[in-house]
Structure formats: structure tokens, C-alpha cells
Amino acid sequence: MQITQQACGPYMTNCYILSTQKGEIIIDPGFEALKFIKEHVKNPLAILNTHGHCDHVWDNAKVKREYNIPIYIHKNDEFMLDDPMDRGFEPSKADFLVEDENILNINGTEFKFHFLPGHTPGCTMIEVIGQNLMFSGDFLFYRSIGRWDFPFSNPELMKESLQKVLKYENDFRLLPGHGKETTLKAEQIHIPSWLRYF
Numbered sequence: 001m002q003i004t005q006q007a008c009g010p011y012m013t014n015c016y017i018l019s020t021q022k023g024e025i026i027i028d029p030g031f032e033a034l035k036f037i038k039e040h041v042k043n044p045l046a047i048l049n050t051h052g053h054c055d056h057v058w059d060n061a062k063v064k065r066e067y068n069i070p071i072y073i074h075k076n077d078e079f080m081l082d083d084p085m086d087r088g089f090e091p092s093k094a095d096f097l098v099e100d101e102n103i104l105n106i107n108g109t110e111f112k113f114h115f116l117p118g119h120t121p122g123c124t125m126i127e128v129i130g131q132n133l134m135f136s137g138d139f140l141f142y143r144s145i146g147r148w149d150f151p152f153s154n155p156e157l158m159k160e161s162l163q164k165v166l167k168y169e170n171d172f173r174l175l176p177g178h179g180k181e182t183t184l185k186a187e188q189i190h191i192p193s194w195l196r197y198f
Contacts, residue, residue, distance in 0.1 A: 001131060003175070006036040013055040014177055016135060017041060018128065022107045026069075027126065027135050028177060029059040037063060045107045049073040049094075050137025051123040052080025053150075056177060060092035070095035072104070074113060076122030085151060098122075103129055116165065118158025119146035125165075127172065134172040134184065140165070142182040145194050159198040166191045 002019040009031025016027040023043035026033075028050055037044070037059075044067045049057055052073060060071055060081065073081065075097035082091045098104070098113045110129035116139050117123050123146065126135040138146040139161070148158040165188070172184040
């Protein structure tokens with residue numbers, strides 16, 4: 001598998017293209033991501049959203065219209081695709097609402113949406129099964145975590161989600177929504193310090 005990345009828009013939101021044998025999976029197409037995507041895909045298969053904040057879903061509708069591919073997002077963030085905070089992006093409609101942490105097969109590649117609410121009601125990290133790879137969205141970053149003071153955020157749920165991930169035994173390569181990559185084990189070291197803020 002090959003991963004291509006571009007930091008898009010004023011918030012430098014990472015859009016990822018995961019290239020598989022059968023085509024490309026697009027993760028979090030943000031502001032003006034379509035231009036980047038057009039340059040790097042031949043057979044796009046799906047759009048995966050780690051969560052519903054505007055800087056991660058800004059080009060959802062444009063990419064879906066361009067390639068006629070489905071959008072996956074956790075059901076608790078579906079409402080955010082309608083631009084509830086009036087940020088000015090074109091609303092999009094999800095084709096698949098993730099309800100639990102079952103393994104989803106998308107054209108031969110298996111994914112698991114780890115449900116980690118707090119930053120948003122349906123915040124997730126998306127694992128690529130068998131690859132020790134996780135797209136961590138805005139939940140975990142290099143030496144940092146997602147904010148919990150936005151509209152629709154919930155500090156108590158964020159605390160519970162951090163405690164949940166602290167217990168994960170396997171290591172993963174983490175590709176975050178902003179900034180440079182890291183690993184789960186490296187960030188687990190810092191989670192207890194973040195928990196003291198709650």
C-alpha cells in the first residue's frame with residue numbers, strides 16, 4: 001500500500017490517499033483537496049471521514065460528484081455534513097453510517113472505525129486492518145490531542161476516549177489530521193499528562 005498526503009487549506013488539514021491494488025481510498029478531503037486528489041488517483045473507491053469538522057469534509061461533495069464514490073462517517077457526526085455551524089462548505093450526504101466498531105470491507109481492504117467521541121460526537125480513528133496503520137484524525141496528534149472546547153465537543157467523553165486508547169496493547173503508525181506522523185505507543189506515554197486537564 002502507498003500513502004500520499006497533502007496538507008490542505010488554512011488549517012493545514014491532512015488529506016490522505018491510500019492506494020490499494022484495486023484503487024484509492026480518500027481520507028478527509030478538506031479545503032481545496034479535490035485538486036490534489038485529481039493529481040494522484042486513477043480509480044478512487046471511497047471517501048472516509050475521521051469526523052465531521054468542516055476542515056476535514058470541505059470537499060466531500062465535490063469529490064463525490066467528481067467520482068461518484070461513497071462517503072463513510074460515524075453516524076453521530078452525520079449531522080455535521082450539513083454545515084450546522086454555517087462555515088460555508090457545500091453539504092454532503094453520507095452513504096454509509098458507521099454504527100459500531102465492526103470491520104468494514106471496502107473493495108478488498110478492511111477498515112475499523114475506532115469510536116472515540118469527545119472532540120466531536122462521532123470522532124473516530126480509522127485502522128487499516130493488517131497494516132498496523134491508523135488515521136487518527138483530530139483525536140491524537142504528535143505530542144498532542146484533539147480539543148474538547150468546540151461546539152458539539154464533550155470533555156467527559158474525550159476523557160473516556162483517552163482512557164480507552166491508553167489501554168490499547170498494539171502499536172500503530174498514526175497519521176493525524178494535522179502535523180506530522182507519530183506512533184500510538186509514543187503518544188500513549190503522554191496521555192496520562194493530558195488526562196490531568198480534565
